[in-house]
Amino acid sequence: MTETIGTILEREGGTFRVSTDQGEFTAILRGKVKHRDGDRYVVGDRVRVDTEDPSGTLGIISAEPRRNLLERRSPDSRRARPVAANLDRVLVFTAAANPEPLPQLLDRLLVIAEANDIPAGVVVNKCDLASPEPIAIRFERIGYPVWRVSVKNGLGVEALLAEVKGHVTLFTGPSGSGKSSLLNQLQPGLALRTSATSAKVGRGRHTTVSAVMAPLAMGGYLVDTPGFSDVGLWGIDPRGLMQCFPEMRPLIDQCKFADCHHLIEPHCAVRGAVADGTIDAGRYESYRILLGEIRASPEQWE
Ligand code: GDP
Ligand code: ZN
Secondary structure, three states: OOEEEEEEEEEEEEEEEEEEOOOEEEEEOOHHHHHHOHHOOOEEEEEEOOOOOOOOEEEEEOOHHHOOOOEEEOOOOEEEEEEEEOOOOOEEEEOOOOOOOOOOHHHHHHHHHOOOOOEEEEEEEEEOOOOOOHHHHHHHHHOOEEEEEEOOOOOOOHHHHHHHHHEEEEEEOOOOOOHHHHHHHOOOOOOOOOOOOOOOOOOOOOOOOOEEEEEOOOOOOEEEEEHHHHHOOHHOOOOHHHHHOOHHHHOOOOOOOOOOOOOOOOOOOOHHHHOOOOHHHHHHHHHHHHHHHHHHHOOOOO
């Protein structure tokens, strides 16, 4: 038996498209993994495949440990469903203008990345139309890397592509922010659905969320996860939400009450930091909104 390591690019039912050193192949699960945890294999998983199969279809024998996992929880099921694995970075796009930046949507997308342990960054596009500040500074001051670019006139694009090259990156952000324009420049013909708002995913049981990973000619992969903005929040513990705001993390354990939700409790370190300007009031507002959403989903936490 000859084995090699491959990366799952796409899954359709029980069939996987796997990229290996020797090219792209179709593969199915073999042996133990087929029965044990077949539904756990997702886009981005690094898998061990048997390349000497007479049928021409490769057999997936096992998966390598994951670095991280983007998961979705639906309100009708407690079980989290894996969506994509081993992402290097989520890049959250916004336009400097046209459309105007939506800070709360950007916060939500960053929280999803944080909750799934995926490093995140912000791309402020359309710098030819308006100054990228203050939206760039809003995120930079809390430690996120920010790229100021204009896909239209090429400003900053090279530096951004240097980050994408050789990595596994997920583009997300409101429609109109310029993600497809960048993809077109990067690799014409790559048709990924990247808009946070373009893939409206229902909440019924027929919901299918399948991610696709596209290899880049310059090295690396782009991941398309339809409905990314719906992913993740269901899986966050109300007490863990603070951890998804990097600027609030240092304040953990500093509130008077250990179970502080940072809403109305006295001697709250987070609200203190908002009052003295250490924490951005808009970011805190996003925290409150997301906490309200999480607590309003009854089947979330017993
Ligand atoms: P997406 O929905 O995020 O994929 O956004 P698109 O790539 O479709 O871009 C939306 C519109 O913005 C298109 O008309 C683009 O031509 C335009 N656009 C993209 N990047 C820039 C830019 O840097 N500057 C300007 N002025 N327009 C841009
Ligand atoms: Zn507090």
